[in-house]
Amino acid sequence: MSVSAPDIAAKPARGFRPDLKTIGPLVALALLILLGITLNENFLSYNNITNVLARSSFIGIIAIGATFVITSGGLDLSVGSMAAVIAGVMIMVMNWLIPSFGIGWSVILAGMAAGILIGGAAGIGNGLMITRGRIEAFIVTLGTMGIFRSLVTFLADGGTLSLNFQVADVYRPVYYDGLLGIPYPILVFALVAIGGEIVMRRTSFGRHCAAIGSNEQVARYSSINVDNVRLITYILQGILVGVAVLLYVPRLGSASSTTGVLWELEAIAAVIIGGTTLKGGYGRVWGTVVGVVILGLIGNILNLQSFISPYLNGAFQGVIIILAVLLQRGGRRD
Amino acid sequence: MVDAQETSVAPILSAHRVSKSFGEIPVLFSIDFDVRPGEVHAIIGENGAGKSTLIKILSGIEQPTSGSIAFDGQTVELPPDGKAEAMGIVLIHQELNLAEHLTVADSIFLGRELKRFGFLDTGEMRRRARAVMETLHVSVDPDARINTLSVADKQMVEIAKAISRDARVLIMDEPTAVLSVSETQTLFEQIKRLTARGVAVVFISHKLDEIMELANRVTVLRDGQLIATVGTQALTPDSIAQMMVGRELSNLYPPKHEPNVDAPVVLRVRNLDAATVKNISFDLRKGEILGFAGLIGSGRTAVAEAVVGLAQKSAGEVTLNGEPVNFTRVAQSVDAGVAYMTKDRKGKGLLLNMGLRPNLTLLTLKNHLRAGFLDTSSEDRALERAVRRFDIRARDASVAVGRLSGGNQQKLMLGKTMESDPDIIIMDEPTRGIDVGTKQQIYHIIAALAAEGKAVIVISSELQEVIGLSHRVVVMRTGRIAGVLEGAEITEEEIMRYAAGIKQSGHDERISA
16 A cells, blocks of 8 residues: 555566557558569559559548448448449439539539438448447448449449540549649548548547447446447448549449449458457557558559469458458467 | 265365466465365355465366366366366356357257267257256256256256266355355255265355355465365354454444435435336435445346436436436436446456556546547546556556456546546445455545545445445345445344345335435
C-alpha cells in the first residue's frame, strides 16, 4: 500500500521489439517498389504510377469502408455486386434523363446522386438485417451479393448496359483528367483515406467501432449503442461503394454482369494486409491504403516483367494475404 | 472413510515443491500436496489464494514453473489440455465444460466414442450411459440435450463422464457453488460412493461446513503459500477460518462511517420484476453502502442490470431522487448519475486487447471531445488522474489491459466507472479474483465514496466483504429479496439463514428502514 502513482512508468520496457504488426505492410510495400525498380526502369515513371493508383482507387475507396465494417466485427461480401448494380442503375438513370435534361453535367450529377443514394440504401438494407434482424453479417451479405449480382444481370438483360456515348464523352474526364497532374480518382481516394483515418482515430465513432469489434458486450455495458454504430458502418460502406462507382463509370461507360466481380475479396484482402484484424477490434485506414497499393503493384509488376505469367496475379495476391495474416500473428504474442 | 487417514496408503497424485508464476507475478510458492486413494482432500483459501492454479497444475492444464508432480509414485509431466484424463485424472470445472447441443450420451463418450465397423455405435453408448447414470442413482435421460438440464444434472453428467473414464483422481472446483442444499447432499452421496470405490477426490470449496462434513484432510492456502495440511477431525470451522485469513479481519475493512439515518433516499425501487427476479423493493440512501448478499444465481446481478437499463423490466418502478425513471439503455442511467460496474471484467468490463486509455474513457468519450474530435491529451490527463487516484500499476499506458493483473484490471474498471462521476454506484463483485492488498485498497475506496456522499450498492458473494463494508444488507434468494439486515443482525449466520431459505422475512416492512 505504500506505492505511489508514478509507478506506472517506473518499470522499464523489456527491450524494444520492432512491431511487425505496425510496420509489416510498409516493409512489404518497400520491397515491392524495390523489386519493381529492379525489373523495369519505367516502374517509377509518372504514367505507370498514376495508372496503378488510379486503377486501385475504386477498390481503395471501397476498402476504406470495409475497414470500418471489419473493425467493428462485421463483414460485407456484397460490395462487388453492389458496385455493379449501382453502375447499372446510374447508367440507366442518366440515359433515361437525357430527354429531359439534355446532354451535359446536370444528367451526370443526377446520375451521381442516384449512385450515392442507392449505395446508402443498400447499406441500410444490409445493416438493418444484420442489426435489427440479428442475422449473421456473413449470411446477410452473401445473400445480398447474390441478389445484387442477379439484379444487374436482369437490368442488363444478360448483356451490357452502355451509357449514351455523348454523355460518356462529357463524363470521361472524371476518370482520365485530374488536378495538377494527379488524376481525380487518386485525389478522391486520398481525400477519403485522410477523412477515414481521422474518423477512425479521432472520433467517438471510430473508437466505438473498435470497441464493438473487440468485445460487443463490453461496448454495450459501456453505454455504446452497438446496433446504431454497426448500422452506420454498413451505410458508410454503401455510400463509399457509390463514390467508387462514380469514378468507375466514366472509365468504361458501361456495366454488365461481370462488373465488380471479386471486388469484395480484393477489398477485404487489402484491409487484412493493412493490419486490420479480421475478427474486429483493431483497424487502421492508412494500413488499408497500403494494402490496396500492394495488391495493385503486384499486378503491375507481373505485367512489367516477362519471367512469370501475369495470369498468376491472383496466386501472388493470395500468398501475400496469407503472409500478412501470418506476420500479424507473429507480431502479437498472445 | 476407511483407511484413507492411514499414512500407509501411498498417495496416488502428489505435488512436490510446486511453484507457479504468470509472467512476473508469482501465484504459488513451493506447495506440497498429495491425495490418497479413497480420500477426499479439500483445498480452501480466499479468492486469489492460488487454489485454482494448484488444481490446474494437478490436472496438467498448467505446467508448474518449478517443482514436480508424481502420479502412482512416478514423477510425471502431465500432458496439457485435459489429456491427463486418459491417465485417470479428471478435472470438473466450476463452469462445467459440456457442449450444450450434444446429448447426455454423446457428452459422456465425447472424444472416445464407441464404434462398430467404423461407425458410431449409438445404441451401445446410450445403454452404457444409462448404466452409468443408474450407478449414480440419477434419473437423467441419455438422449436429453445438455442445454435442457439443470446445473445440478449437468454436474452429474460430468461426474458420470469421469466415472465412465475410470477416473482415479477426481478434482472438483467449487462444485457446490451453484447447487441447492438438497442437490449438494446428492452430490456428496456420489462423492462418498466414489471414494468407497477407491477414487481420490480433490475438492475446492468456500463452505466450511461442507468441508467438515466431507473431507478427510484439508489444505489451507493463503496468498499462494501453503499454510497447513491437516486432518479434518483436528479442526473446527473457526480454526480453518483463522488459517485462511491469517490476520485480523478488522484491518482489512475501513472503519464503518455511520450513515445519516435522515439522509435522503436517492434510489427507490418498488416491486421490480425482470426476467429472473420478482417483486424487488429497496431503498438506497445518500452516503450509504448497501450490501447485496445471496448465493450465486440468486438474482442480484439481474436486479442491478434491470435498474440501469441493461435488462428489461417487466413491472415495477424506480425513482431517482424522487423522480420516476425508466432507463432502457445504459447511456441514460450514466447520464442520470447511476453507474453499474460489472462483475465480469474480462467479458463485459474491459477491452482486453486495448490499452489503458481507451478503456478508461470508453464510457465517457463525449467528455473528451473538442469540436467533435477526440482530444487524446484530455484522455491522457484523465488516465493520469485515475492512475493516481486508484493506484493502477502498469508497465506503460499502451500495454494491453488483458496483460495486467486482475487487481489492476479491477482498479482500471473502477476508474472507468468513476469517470462518469456517478452519484450512485452499483459494484458487482468488486473484488473477485484479486489479491488481498488490492482488496483492501478497493474497500477503502468504497468507504471513501460513501463518506463523500455517494450511495453505493455492493453485490458480493463473499460474506465477509458484505459484512465488513455494508451499513445494511439485502439478502436475495431465488430471484426474491429474502430479508434486509442491519446493525448487529449483519452476521454470517444470519445472512446464510436467509440466503439458504431457512429464514424469510414475512413482509417488506423493514425494507425502507
